[in-house]
Amino acid sequence: MDFLRPADWEEALAAKAEHPSAVPIAGGTDVMVEINFDHRRPEHLLDLSRIGELHEWDADGPDVRLGAAVPYARIIDHLHTELPGLALAAHTVGSPQIRNRGSVGGNLGAASPAGDSHPALLAAGAEVEAQSVRGTRLIPVEEFYTGVKRNALAPDELIRAVHIRKATGPQQFSKVGTRNAMVIAVCAFGIALHPESRTVRTGIGSAAPTPVRAGVAEEFLAAALAEAGCWDSGAPVPPSVAREFAELASGACNPIDDVRGSAAYRRRAVAVMARRTLGWVWEEYRGTQGRGTLCA
Structure with missing residues (x-):
């Protein structure tokens, strides 16, 4: 196994063009586990840890441009x-050590359906900035996942950054696992309200071959809230609407049975998480709008 260690981004792109099968590594929280368990034995490792711009972000404007190697701990501390x-x-x-090393870019590159960042990226509305010596393109995150641990990157492309819309309304995230910490998600659910456009976005993890949005559930909820006047009044979401939203979210899943949970359990858990996160996110929205009476 050869170890490539470019000094800057241009050198990294040139190395990836010359060795398309080279596996990028920055934090190493996914790649090194696979190598240590002999699940992967690449001919080349492409170490990106010396490229400073990958560890930076820019929060000017309506989006955050998040460098591919910005660790989770810095997102928690500086971009919450x-x-x-x-x-x-x-x-x-994971643990504090993993949060200090792991990154959204690494999560995207691994493209595991159980990756923790995926539901939040789908719900917020993100684009992946992919670059090669041929040029740069932005890939909508819902088009980035192409299969189990497969993504839309060309062989010579690297993830340079992720563009994520700044929150214009409340957002929530929920995850089910076999314990409270250091656990791979059995399933996960993210939701974001976008009051300016009066739309809702969701993200579901570990309940289909790829992370997915619950598009039918999103459209139903946005329309139901508008029809009942809830966006304007800030009134509580009718229980019947919350139940239907939860069932539609569950219907967006295509899970499997595995050692972490059955398909039936995952569908049920997604419905429960959808209903609960809707309650949390709407309660926060009501706090900004004033508390109205129950929607019609």
């Missing part, structure tokens, strides 16, 4: 206001 859903998800990642 701009990216509250992602910060909540980051809190659930």
Whole structure:
């Protein structure tokens, strides 16, 4: 196994072009586990840890441009206001040591359906900045996942950054695991309200071959809230609407049975998380709008 250690981004792109099968590594929290268990034995490792710009972010404007190697701990400490859903998800990642090394870029590159950042990225509305010696492109995050641990990157491309819309409304995240910490998600759910456009976005993890949005549930909820006047009044969500939203979210899943949980359990858990996170996020929204009477 050859170890490539570029000094800057241009050198990294050139190395990836020359060795398309090279596996990028920065924090190493996923790649090194696979190598240590002999699940992967790449010919080349491409170490990106010396490239400073990958560890930086820019929060000017409506989006946060998050460098691919910014660790979860810095998101929690410095970007919890701009990216509250992602910060909540980051809190659930591994141990403090893992949060100090692991990154959203690494999570995207691994493309595991159980990756903790994916539901929050889907709910917030993110784009992946992919670059090669041929140029740069932005990939909507819902188009980035192409299969179990597969993504839309070309062989010569690297993830340079992730562009994530700043929160314009409340966001929430929930995760089910076999214990409270240091656990891979049995399933996870993220939700974000976008009051300016009166839309809702969701993200579901570990309940389908790829992370997915519950599009039908999103459209139903946004329309139901508008029809009942809840966006304007800040009144509570009718229980019937919350129940239907939960069932539609569960219907977006396509889970499997595995050692962490059955397909039936995952569908049920997603429904419960959808209903609960809707309650949390709407309660926060009501606090900004004033508390109205129950929607019609």
